[in-house]
Amino acid sequence: MTKSTLTRRGVIKTGAYAGAGLALPTIFTSRARAFTNAPSGNTVTFGFNVPQTGPYADEGLDELRAQELAVEHLNGMGDGGMLNTFSSKALDGTGILGKQVEYVTGDTQTKSDAARASAKAMIEKDGVVMINGGSSSGVAVAVQGLCQEAGIIFMAGLTHSNDTTGKDRKKNGFRHFFNAYMSGAALAPVLEKAYGTDRRAYHLTADYTWGYTQQESIQASTEAIGWETVNNVLTPVGAGDFSSYIAPVLNSGADVLVLNHYGGDMINSITQAVQFGLRDKQVNGKQFEIVVPLYSELMAEGAGDNIKGVYGSMNWNWQLSDPGTKAFVKSFGEKYGRPPSNSAHTCYVQTLLYADAVARAGSFDPCAVAEALEGFEFDGMGNGPVLYRAEDHQCFKDVLVMKGKENPSTKYDILEIVEVTPVDHVTYPPDHPMFGGAEATLGQCNNGA
Amino acid sequence: MDAIILQILNGLDKGSAYALIALGLTLIFGTLGVVNFAHGALFMIGAFCAVTMQRLLSLSYEEIDPTRTDFLGNPLKVEVPYVEHWFGPDLGGAIVDWSVPLGILLAIPVMIGLGFAMERGLIKHFYKRPHADQILVTFGLAIVLQEIIKYFFGANPIQTGAPSAFSGSFDFGTLLGFDPNVIIYPYWRMVYFLFSLVIIGGVFAFLQFTTFGMVVRAGMADRETVGLLGIDIDRRFTLMFGLAAAVAGLAGVMYTPILAPNYHMGMDFLVLSFVVVVVGGMGSLPGAVLAGFLLGILQSFASMNEVKSLIPGIDQVIIYLVAIVILLTRPRGLMGRKGVMED
Numbered sequence: 001m002t003k004s005t006l007t008r009r010g011v012i013k014t015g016a017y018a019g020a021g022l023a024l025p026t027i028f029t030s031r032a033r034a035f036t037n038a039p040s041g042n043t044v045t046f047g048f049n050v051p052q053t054g055p056y057a058d059e060g061l062d063e064l065r066a067q068e069l070a071v072e073h074l075n076g077m078g079d080g081g082m083l084n085t086f087s088s089k090a091l092d093g094t095g096i097l098g099k100q101v102e103y104v105t106g107d108t109q110t111k112s113d114a115a116r117a118s119a120k121a122m123i124e125k126d127g128v129v130m131i132n133g134g135s136s137s138g139v140a141v142a143v144q145g146l147c148q149e150a151g152i153i154f155m156a157g158l159t160h161s162n163d164t165t166g167k168d169r170k171k172n173g174f175r176h177f178f179n180a181y182m183s184g185a186a187l188a189p190v191l192e193k194a195y196g197t198d199r200r201a202y203h204l205t206a207d208y209t210w211g212y213t214q215q216e217s218i219q220a221s222t223e224a225i226g227w228e229t230v231n232n233v234l235t236p237v238g239a240g241d242f243s244s245y246i247a248p249v250l251n252s253g254a255d256v257l258v259l260n261h262y263g264g265d266m267i268n269s270i271t272q273a274v275q276f277g278l279r280d281k282q283v284n285g286k287q288f289e290i291v292v293p294l295y296s297e298l299m300a301e302g303a304g305d306n307i308k309g310v311y312g313s314m315n316w317n318w319q320l321s322d323p324g325t326k327a328f329v330k331s332f333g334e335k336y337g338r339p340p341s342n343s344a345h346t347c348y349v350q351t352l353l354y355a356d357a358v359a360r361a362g363s364f365d366p367c368a369v370a371e372a373l374e375g376f377e378f379d380g381m382g383n384g385p386v387l388y389r390a391e392d393h394q395c396f397k398d399v400l401v402m403k404g405k406e407n408p409s410t411k412y413d414i415l416e417i418v419e420v421t422p423v424d425h426v427t428y429p430p431d432h433p434m435f436g437g438a439e440a441t442l443g444q445c446n447n448g449a
Numbered sequence: 450m451d452a453i454i455l456q457i458l459n460g461l462d463k464g465s466a467y468a469l470i471a472l473g474l475t476l477i478f479g480t481l482g483v484v485n486f487a488h489g490a491l492f493m494i495g496a497f498c499a500v501t502m503q504r505l506l507s508l509s510y511e512e513i514d515p516t517r518t519d520f521l522g523n524p525l526k527v528e529v530p531y532v533e534h535w536f537g538p539d540l541g542g543a544i545v546d547w548s549v550p551l552g553i554l555l556a557i558p559v560m561i562g563l564g565f566a567m568e569r570g571l572i573k574h575f576y577k578r579p580h581a582d583q584i585l586v587t588f589g590l591a592i593v594l595q596e597i598i599k600y601f602f603g604a605n606p607i608q609t610g611a612p613s614a615f616s617g618s619f620d621f622g623t624l625l626g627f628d629p630n631v632i633i634y635p636y637w638r639m640v641y642f643l644f645s646l647v648i649i650g651g652v653f654a655f656l657q658f659t660t661f662g663m664v665v666r667a668g669m670a671d672r673e674t675v676g677l678l679g680i681d682i683d684r685r686f687t688l689m690f691g692l693a694a695a696v697a698g699l700a701g702v703m704y705t706p707i708l709a710p711n712y713h714m715g716m717d718f719l720v721l722s723f724v725v726v727v728v729g730g731m732g733s734l735p736g737a738v739l740a741g742f743l744l745g746i747l748q749s750f751a752s753m754n755e756v757k758s759l760i761p762g763i764d765q766v767i768i769y770l771v772a773i774v775i776l777l778t779r780p781r782g783l784m785g786r787k788g789v790m791e792d
Binding site (some may be wrong): 026053056057058233236238240241243244245247248250251263264267268271272274275276277280281283299302303304305306318319329333334339356410412413424 | 455456462520594599605610634708711748752754764
């Protein structure tokens with residue numbers, strides 16, 4: 001029997017040496033790293049942060065489909081989609097800078113805290129270089145802030161609040177989707193033509209950042225064509241039953257109801273407004289009308305017959321006839337058997353735009369990527385020529401005004417494009433008061449070094 | 450004046466739903482002594498019975514229409530519902546149009562069966578456990594039911610319309626001498642209110658005028674003595690659970706045209722219905738119904754602009770404020786009996 005030579009002091013010493021030895025390489029690498037999550041090896045990982053549960057889950061599912069398709073196209077699988085029509089030719093379907101693209105997904109649950117937690121996990125655990133997706137402005141603003149702190153790029157998904165590229169704009173954050181101001185600017189002339197200049201509008205508004213900025217934008221643009229705003233009532237998100245907000249509308253002397261609602265809330269509020277028979281009524285000698293400033297295909301599908309003849313606006317729609325749209329609808333439709341929604345489109349385009357910016361910059365360094373995206377002009381991704389404005393990281397492009405179709409032939413063409421509003425009509429100065437005024441700045445780029 | 454009448458009318462349909470759910474909760478609590486947190490989920494499942502009925506009636510086969518094309522440019526596949534194929538477009542269309550009321554036919558057996566299965570399979574084992582255990586297990590069950598529905602029907606609300614005969618609204622104002630369009634109330638909400646009165650009346654009549662109901666009432670008052678008389682009270686209570694589930698389910702079926710059903714609608718109603726039960730008085734059936742309508746109407750008043758401009762956000766908290774006031778002044782609720790949940 002041999003006597004053990006282990007002592008308490010000995011174990012601690014050995015442990016300390018071993019620990020220091022193990023830690024040494026990571027100390028060197030973390031000092032040596034040039035920016036957050038610099039990809040090593042022959043792959044690079046994207047983080048797709050979308051609502052997979054909760055009321056916007058269907059929207060999130062469509063975003064995921066598009067993101068998966070974008071990764072396929074970047075890696076040279078499938079038919080290439082919009083890579084064939086994209087004006088920049090920096091991508092060749094062999095991945096990005098010789099690295100194959102992989103992705104991880106997170107669930108935002110349409111809640112800011114859950115979205116931040118899943119984004120944080122993807123950044124710290126999975127080492128993602130970019131986060132894309134989402135279906136709420138509250139979530140987008142929160143995740144954009146997190147990406148700025150962590151030193152990676154945020155390519156926003158569906159977010160329509162003016163604040164995302166307004167008072168909350170960030171150097172590391174980019175938005176392809178249009179915003180509330182653009183909706184107002186595009187809708188007003190169409191509403192003027194359809195309903196005249198002598199109208200009285202009553203607003204029901206979702207009680208959070210997106211609702212406020214949309215209401216403000218629509219009120220400003222409709223008052224500019226001579227409409228009067230009778231009232232604006234804030235409604236809780238997820239109220240379900242809006243009848244007590246709808247019932248007083250007719251008696252207020254209003255002849256237009258503007259629903260600043262989205263998703264399930266919009267489906268419920270418009271259905272209940274139709275149930276109350278608002279659209280059959282005559283007020284002030286005019287037919288009563290409803291306007292839904294922000295449309296989505298999935299919402300329209302949910303609201304069914306109730307949206308017939310109702311005006312709204314969209315970032316993009318699969319019925320456009322440009323080559324980029326056609327290429328995307330074809331590859332998406334053949335893979336999934338349905339046309340893509342406009343949230344799917346924006347996530348697909350954002351993923352390709354990020355990859356292209358990396359290829360043009362020749363680096364995954366977020367500051368180099370941001371520089372490549374700023375002021376970038378491109379075409380072939382739907383909506384005609386697009387500018388990624390350097391001052392606020394907002395894309396400027398044509399905006400679609402839509403109307404609920406009277407006689408849809410399939411369940412996918414329930415909306416029709418009534419007007420494509422040219423980009424000059426929806427452009428505003430970067431220091432516009434609705435976008436944080438002169439104080440709003442992007443701040444400094446952060447690459448996490 | 451017109452605004453007050455308008456909000457009373459408005460509160461009636463929400464109050465009807467609260468009353469029906471609270472009635473079922475009270476029935477289960479009064480008979481089995483179980484606090485059933487899965488009751489909101491039963492309401493939700495009822496609503497999805499209407500959705501299922503709509504889906505069943507709209508089951509279609511595909512016909513290829515070579516004259517039109519789909520979004521990819523292929524020949525368009527047109528979906529023709531079987532009922533239209535069998536009964537012709539007119540009658541078939543009408544059947545699809547009436548799918549919500551027809552959903553009742555599906556909901557009654559499904560809900561009673563689900564109620565039996567829940568009581569015999571799970572809740573039975575928790576009779577002798579503390580209320581906290583019962584709340585946990587039924588709450589867990591509610592989440593399971595929710596997730597099952599989400600798996601099959603997705604997360605977005607599903608529009609399920611009322612028959613077109615009931616679209617539009619009735620102008621109450623002209624009856625009362627007001628200008629047209631001042632007090633309007635949708636036809637379907639009137640139907641819902643009347644429907645809930647019939648159900649509530651039916652449950653009360655059942656308990657009051659049948660021997661079965663008499664035994665159940667006796668069991669609610671003193672379970673042990675009824676058992677000693679040689680009556681199998683457990684069996685009857687199981688039936689009552691099925692009945693309570695059916696009441697919640699029917700409330701859900703008919704509510705679908707008012708609120709597009711989604712998988713978590715039950716939770717939204719459950720919490721409020723518990724407040725209704727507590728305000729009405731634990732174990733009191735008339736109390737549950739009274740408090741249901743009362744709180745529905747109060748909530749409606751609180752969302753008036755005039756009230757909201759005085760106290761912002763009052764529409765969100767009014768029910769809980771009233772509950773606090775009532776519990777402080779009448780700790781047993783409006784019509785609560787002595788000795789219920791006080792041991």
